[in-house]
Amino acid sequence: MIRFENVGLRYGMGPEVLRDVTFRIPEGSFQFLSGPSGAGKTTLLRLLFMSMKPTRGLITVFGKDRSSLDRRELPLIRRKIGVVFQDFRLLDHMTTYENVALPLRVRGREESSYRADVVDLLNWVGLGERMHARPPILSGGEKQRAAIARALIEQPKILLADEPTGNVDPPLARRLLRLFLELNRLGTAVVIATHDVALMDQVEARRMVLSQGRLDIYD
Template sequence: MEQPVVAFDNVGLRYGQGPEILHDISFALEPGSFQFLTGPSGAGKTTLLRLILLSLRPSRGLVRLFGLEASGIAGQDLTAVRRRMGVVFQDFRLLDHLTTYENVALPLRVQEREEASYRAEVMELLAWVGLGERAHALPPVLSGGEKQRAAIARALIARPELILADEPTGNVDPALARRLLRLFLELNRLGTSVLIATHDLALMDQVDARRLVLSDGQLHRYD
């Protein structure tokens, strides 16, 4: 059997000597799965995503990514693991000195691919998210919704094995949210595992997918 893409076993997280922010978190993301992470604001959704990305390390418990124990991943191995993920952050993290096209193409440039091999692919994806005419615009002149769509396109362009998306439709209208959701679903159909953190019930109701429900730092329900 294939190993889970992500597996948490009784994971807890605290900062310093303070109380645990997350406690007794156990779940698994199977290869090719599509799941939502939901719960009220402050429940710990973003923190859990940061644990998966290894920008935070747990205070206790076991985290495995692609079959590797997180505590043993560092240096070049950490870079390699992160390249297997596509991440959509709430604060977008676009590079202001790069155009929309260049920001979206960045994961492919990091792979040292020739631009001729991916230019059409990047432009097609930009058109899909409604940014075809903004390809040469710099992030400072983009609206919040346009930045959101650019961040989503950048996360998807390299067809990673795992997508982590933190409120990916929070700055767009319902029609575009449905269009972006179809993009995540299509990538999932091609084999990518997807975990979307959202509190948008209308969005989640469009997909028959499992929901991880966080509240007060605990995973209360795993549907």
């Protein structure tokens, strides 16, 4: 679904922060993206989500050349990509239900057409009893699961998760990992950026390791 060929990226006139990055994300695959702090994991996720353009190289997303896409096409393609950010990006004045449903509301859908789907998804991530709560009273783990549910509500082809277990305890991290694995079994490709070696050791999955701007892949 996504292909990088010799991709490089630099900020301004500085040195390249990513150099000759080449990899593919097949449909229905599961992979970890790891590396030390400052290695460029978040930058690579931004390139995957197309919120940044590379300085050089080829990025192909769902068969389309990233460099040839115009602004009108980007939102349509991004709907196929779910993203879980480190800071959750939940809106404090909205309930958990409203936060998860927001992408569908923005698209102009009537609530009657999606309410059952949102409720089912909240139950699936274990927030069925918290759907009317607002983010300020949610725990860190509950906010994380709400962010995951919002990323999944449009049934993306691929999910990008940036340090999804970084702010939770080990039992909850394992629970979140099980959610990602179940999602993957349902057909969604998953990319998890993490520095948690113990988490990665729980799953036999491809590891993409960034170090000094270069990417090594271990199947």
